Amino acid sequence: MSNFMEWVDRRFPATKVWNEHLAEYWTPKNFNFWYYFGSLAMLVLVIQIVTGIFLTMHYKPDASLAFASVEYIMRDVPWGWLMRYLHSTGASAFFVIVYLHMFRGLIYGSSREPRELVWLIGCVIFVTLMAEAFMGYLLPWGNMSYWGAQVIISLFDVIPYLGPILTEWIRGDFVVSDATLNRFFAFHVIALPLVLCALVFLHIVALHKVGSNNPDGIEIKDNKDENGKPLDGIAFHPYYTVKDLVGVVVFFMVYLGVVFFWPDGSGVLLEKDNFAPANSLQTPPDIVPLWYFTPFYSILRASTSDFLLILTVITGVAAVATFFIDTKRSNKISAFICYALLAVGLSIFDAKFWGVVMMGSAIVVLFLLPWLDKSPVKSIRYRSMPFKIAVGIFVIAFISLGYLGMHPVSELSTIQAQLCTILYFSFFALMPFYTAWGKTKPVPTRLT
Amino acid sequence: MSSNEDSTNENRSRRRFITGLTSAAWAVGAGFSVTPFVLSMNPSARAKNAGAPVEFDFSKLQLGQMVKVEWRGQPVVVLRRTPEMMSGLSDVTNLLADPDSVGSVQPTYALNAARADTDRNDVLVMLSVCTHLGCSPVEKLAVGPDPEMGEDSKGGFFCPCHGSKFDLAGRVYKNVPANKNMDIPPYQFLNENVILIGDDSARVS
Ligand code: HEM
Ligand code: FES
Numbered sequence: 001m002s003n004f005m006e007w008v009d010r011r012f013p014a015t016k017v018w019n020e021h022l023a024e025y026w027t028p029k030n031f032n033f034w035y036y037f038g039s040l041a042m043l044v045l046v047i048q049i050v051t052g053i054f055l056t057m058h059y060k061p062d063a064s065l066a067f068a069s070v071e072y073i074m075r076d077v078p079w080g081w082l083m084r085y086l087h088s089t090g091a092s093a094f095f096v097i098v099y100l101h102m103f104r105g106l107i108y109g110s111s112r113e114p115r116e117l118v119w120l121i122g123c124v125i126f127v128t129l130m131a132e133a134f135m136g137y138l139l140p141w142g143n144m145s146y147w148g149a150q151v152i153i154s155l156f157d158v159i160p161y162l163g164p165i166l167t168e169w170i171r172g173d174f175v176v177s178d179a180t181l182n183r184f185f186a187f188h189v190i191a192l193p194l195v196l197c198a199l200v201f202l203h204i205v206a207l208h209k210v211g212s213n214n215p216d217g218i219e220i221k222d223n224k225d226e227n228g229k230p231l232d233g234i235a236f237h238p239y240y241t242v243k244d245l246v247g248v249v250v251f252f253m254v255y256l257g258v259v260f261f262w263p264d265g266s267g268v269l270l271e272k273d274n275f276a277p278a279n280s281l282q283t284p285p286d287i288v289p290l291w292y293f294t295p296f297y298s299i300l301r302a303s304t305s306d307f308l309l310i311l312t313v314i315t316g317v318a319a320v321a322t323f324f325i326d327t328k329r330s331n332k333i334s335a336f337i338c339y340a341l342l343a344v345g346l347s348i349f350d351a352k353f354w355g356v357v358m359m360g361s362a363i364v365v366l367f368l369l370p371w372l373d374k375s376p377v378k379s380i381r382y383r384s385m386p387f388k389i390a391v392g393i394f395v396i397a398f399i400s401l402g403y404l405g406m407h408p409v410s411e412l413s414t415i416q417a418q419l420c421t422i423l424y425f426s427f428f429a430l431m432p433f434y435t436a437w438g439k440t441k442p443v444p445t446r447l448t
Numbered sequence: 449m450s451s452n453e454d455s456t457n458e459n460r461s462r463r464r465f466i467t468g469l470t471s472a473a474w475a476v477g478a479g480f481s482v483t484p485f486v487l488s489m490n491p492s493a494r495a496k497n498a499g500a501p502v503e504f505d506f507s508k509l510q511l512g513q514m515v516k517v518e519w520r521g522q523p524v525v526v527l528r529r530t531p532e533m534m535s536g537l538s539d540v541t542n543l544l545a546d547p548d549s550v551g552s553v554q555p556t557y558a559l560n561a562a563r564a565d566t567d568r569n570d571v572l573v574m575l576s577v578c579t580h581l582g583c584s585p586v587e588k589l590a591v592g593p594d595p596e597m598g599e600d601s602k603g604g605f606f607c608p609c610h611g612s613k614f615d616l617a618g619r620v621y622k623n624v625p626a627n628k629n630m631d632i633p634p635y636q637f638l639n640e641n642v643i644l645i646g647d648d649s650a651r652v653s
Contacts, residue, residue, distance in 0.1 A: 151609055171491075172489055175520065
């Protein structure tokens with residue numbers, strides 16, 4: 001065996017990579033529940049790719065055949081139903097895991113120096129994952145697939161001048177049609193999975209360069225023994241490989257439980273209108289996207305002309321408030337100009353335009369997190385009260401937006417969504433202030 | 449790599465110039481090579497040709513009845529409006545965002561409150577495509593209270609996607625996500641019962 005490894009190592013850095021990234025990769029010894037989700041996300045990526053390959057063996061990316069081919073997979077292909085349910089439930093599981101994974105980054109300050117690139121690559125993964133899920137959802141060519149694609153592609157219509165050309169280019173037709181289905185298949189099955197794998201690789205490379213953060217939010221590299229090994233570090237393998245396996249077992253219990261006993265999630269995981277084939281004349285009466293898009297969808301729906309008036313007032317107040325903030329004069333002036341321009345823009349462009357802009361911004365603000373957070377400490381364990389309250393409000397607002405987005409609009413729900421939209425954006429816009437406000441607890445020098 | 453002679457100023461600026469020139473040539477080449485890939489995603493010749501006008505015999509419709517006809521893959525509403533529906537149009541003017549359809553799309557012969565050919569202005573021929581994000585609004589033809597259209601609805605269309613409301617001429621209400629009235633396609637009457645959607649070339653205007 002050792003002779004064989006020597007032979008390999010002279011030609012390929014197998015042992016070197018094994019040691020650097022597993023056997024001698026030092027990881028904080030205090031990882032908790034929240035640290036399961038990175039490895040689980042990788043597991044689900046593999047599940048999606050494998051089940052996807054087997055679905056592709058029977059699926060037909062043709063508008064006249066697609067719906068029937070999915071029925072065929074469900075009814076006639078041996079174990080086809082299992083492949084499909086593993087894949088459809090896997091998509092939802094992916095988002096549950098990624099949302100929890102991102103939330104961990106938020107509460108432990110993992111996005112901050114020196115892990116900004118880990119976070120930024122993560123955000124690009126999130127956007128790619130949304131594109132992957134959206135395009136996959138068109139493939140069964142159900143009525144919800146069809147109208148969901150119609151709405152989301154139309155979002156690009158609001159871009160001045162370019163919009164109509166761009167939407168035609170995306171659809172490859174003047175309406176969502178066979179051409180659209182065929183290209184979404186190409187993106188969903190090959191282009192985006194390749195991009196995702198490449199991004200996950202970069203995510204891990206960036207993480208291993210700086211090392212993991214941990215629930216205490218302090219650097220284990222600050223305390224090393226004479227050999228340069230962090231005193232509070234343990235080898236990733238075998239300690240965390242084994243711990244992650246426990247996570248995998250629990251994950252499979254939940255995931256397979258859903259796959260076998262509740263595959264449609266009572267209309268949340270597989271929507272009932274999607275059991276009818278695409279009909280270009282009839283929008284489903286209660287059209288909603290899948291649950292993982294609904295928080296952003298609610299923000300889109302919240303944009304009405306009344307709401308824009310309120311936002312104009314808020315930005316006006318913010319513009320004036322900049323003069324009372326204790327900061328450099330040049331900062332004040334540039335902040336004032338930004339707010340003033342925003343207020344003008346809010347009164348020029350209409351609600352449709354701003355709905356799309358707000359939905360996009362709700363994702364863009366995630367990228368800014370490492371620079372918005374000004375707290376002297378990283379982990380929520382030592383942060384000041386205002387931060388904890390803000391996180392609480394943010395979680396409630398985000399879940400409420402998701403809930404509202406799963407139901408048809410009414411006057412009341414529009415107002416609720418508007419309130420939550422304001423809370424969502426305030427969480428980020430006010431972050432530089434409340435993170436610096438209040439008394440933080442003293443941070444230990446070693447892991448607890 | 450760099451011997452002493454190579455790092456003289458003259459050589460360095462020459463090299464920088466040549467590197468710049470080569471990169472620029474590569475960039476232009478890359479631009480040209482990407483173009484066919486990008487353009488291959490545009491609508492194909494087949495997609496462009498599939499736009500034939502469609503005929504519809506609306507004598508099949510009762511007064512106050514509506515159907516959706518498919519034209520270019522999109523739903524077109526054909527509605528025979530009752531006198532009550534027609535008079536309702538002027539009652540809602542104050543609630544509309546663009547009552548005179550100045551910012552909306554329609555042929556000139558339909559640029560009026562009923563948004564229809566004045567010869568037969570009870571017949572509404574309209575693209576049933578919400579001007580927000582393209583869903584097909586649901587018809588709410590009945591006059592009277594409606595959960596979505598409000599207490600004293602005069603009838604109209606309600607978009608299930610994000611709650612836009614339109615009147616029975618497809619004119620959009622204020623304070624909803626959509627910002628324009630729904631489009632009126634070109635159309636003409638072939639005889640007193642048959643309508644041709646998508647073509648108005650025989651019309652004498
Ligand atoms: C396909 C999706 C993803 C995969 C496979 C993935 C994988 C991983 C893995 C294996 C780790 C190390 C284990 C752990 O800390 O849990 C990690 C860490 C991290 N990920 Fe991801 N990730 C994904 C998406 C994201 C997204 C969407 C974000 C944020 C926008 C993100 C941000 C981070 C951060 C900040 C860390 C470092 C956490 C720390 O050290 O405390 N990741 N990721
Ligand atoms: S598509 Fe009709 S309201 Fe959005």
